Amino acid sequence: xxxxxxxxxxxxxxxxxxxxxxxxxxxxxxxxxVPERLVVLTFDDSVLSHATYVAPLLRKYGFGxxxxxCEFRDPPFADKTRYMSWAQIRQLDKMGFEIGSHTxxxxxxxxxxxxxxxxxxxxxxxxxxxxxIRRPTSFAYPGYDTHPTALAVLRARxxxxxxxxxxxxxxxxxYDPARDDRRLIPSFSTGADNRADILAALPQARGGQxxxxxxxxVPDTAHDWVTTPPALFEEYLRxxxxxxxxxxxxxxxxxxxxxxxAAN
Numbered sequence: 001x002x003x004x005x006x007x008x009x010x011x012x013x014x015x016x017x018x019x020x021x022x023x024x025x026x027x028x029x030x031x032x033x034v035p036e037r038l039v040v041l042t043f044d045d046s047v048l049s050h051a052t053y054v055a056p057l058l059r060k061y062g063f064g065x066x067x068x069x070c071e072f073r074d075p076p077f078a079d080k081t082r083y084m085s086w087a088q089i090r091q092l093d094k095m096g097f098e099i100g101s102h103t104x105x106x107x108x109x110x111x112x113x114x115x116x117x118x119x120x121x122x123x124x125x126x127x128x129x130x131x132x133i134r135r136p137t138s139f140a141y142p143g144y145d146t147h148p149t150a151l152a153v154l155r156a157r158x159x160x161x162x163x164x165x166x167x168x169x170x171x172x173x174x175y176d177p178a179r180d181d182r183r184l185i186p187s188f189s190t191g192a193d194n195r196a197d198i199l200a201a202l203p204q205a206r207g208g209q210x211x212x213x214x215x216x217x218v219p220d221t222a223h224d225w226v227t228t229p230p231a232l233f234e235e236y237l238r239x240x241x242x243x244x245x246x247x248x249x250x251x252x253x254x255x256x257x258x259x260x261x262a263a264n
Contacts, residue, residue, distance in 0.1 A: 034177060034256045037205050037245040040212040041065040042163055042187065044102055044140055045072065047217035048081065051088040053230060054218050055095060061237050063247035067092055068102035068140035068163075069124065075222050082222040090131040098249035099128065100138035101159070108143045109150035117153050138162065138250045139183070140214075151183050160260075161250050163187055163212060174201070174209035177257055185250070187212040190228045190236070198236065205245065210253065 041058070043050050046069045058065055069089055071077035093099050103109075104123035112120070125135055137160050141150070144165025154162055162183035175185045188201045190213060198213070205211040213236075220227035240247055 030258050031256050034208045034210060035246055036207075037243070038210045039202065039205055039240060039245045039247050040175075040187075040210060040250050040253065041215070041247055042068060042100075042140060042212065042250060043215050043218075044068045044070075045106070045216055045220070045222070046070055046077070046084045046089065046102075047220050047222060048084055048088075049217045049219060049221075049230075051084045051092065054215075054233070055092055055097065057234065057237065058097070059095065061241055061247075063237065063240070064097065064249040064252060065247075066098040066100045066138055066163075066250040068100040068138075070102035070106045070142070071104055072106055072222065079222075086127060086131050090133050093133045098138060098251045099133050099136055100140060100163075100250065101125070101136040102140045103142055106142045108145040109141055110145045110147040112150075114149050114153050117150055118157070121153075121157055121159075141165070146184060151181070154183055159183070160254055161185060163214070163250060165189060165214065172201075174204040174211050175253075176209050177253070178208060182253075182257060182260070185212055185253075187214040189214040189226070190233075191225075192227055192229055192232070195232060195235075199239065202239070202243075202245070212250070 041063060043054060043065060046067075050067055067089070072083065075082055077083050089099060101121055101124045103117070103120040105120065107116075107120060109117055128135055137158060139154055139159045139162040141162065141164050146164055160182065163185045165187055172188060173186055180186065188198060188211065190198055202211055215228050215233070216223065216226040218228045218230055218233045
């Protein structure tokens with residue numbers, strides 16, 4: 001082999017080695033970087049307006065969302081002027097939205113034993129199986145109350161993400177995957193009178209942080225103190241669209257998280 005041919009072979013080998021090295025480095029770096037302007041929408045309590053108003057509007061804007069379902073005792077879940085039916089919840093799942101667990105009866109986890117929480121999770125999972133809904137892997141804490149026992153139960157049961165609140169935990173801020181527990185994700189709760197707070201929160205979705213919003217009914221006739229007026233809700237959606245936010249379900253955050261260490 002002549003000198004020129006030898007040089008060509010060496011250059012080709014080096015290029016292939018460099019390409020392989022770059023490919024290996026790219027995969028070794030772990031999950032992709034959290035994109036700028038990433039927002040998660042979550043809706044609690046199986047409110048009727050989720051099916052009749054919220055979901056069609058989200059489809060119009062091309063946004064994802066998670067609906068955390070439960071069966072309230074007061075007012076009773078049987079009142080279908082206030083709450084969705086399980087057939088309507090199934091339709092949300094078929095539309096591509098995530099169905100998450102909010103316990104069966106909206107009991108706060110700090111008032112339950114591990115066995116009681118397990119039974120509440122079983123009940124929601126059983127209803128999902130009955131109606132052909134994908135098994136929940138995301139959880140939302142009723143009343144935003146958390147507890148170490150609940151963390152252990154959720155992890156053991158395969159719940160990969162769990163959303164908390166903000167004010168009670170003293171951390172009304174964006175979710176930072178680099179330092180926050182994936183089962184204690186903070187969120188901002190919307191209402192009828194905190195428009196300025198929500199619009200100020202949305203720009204926090206930058207630099208690897210994610211803004212998670214908690215909404216209830218739009219409107220909420222079962223619990224009017226947590227209602228979000230429809231006109232205000234659509235204003236938020238227009239803002240998100242006009243400012244080029246990426247709006248997803250809670251489960252979609254998993255793609256940006258590193259593998260979780262094995263439990264002890």
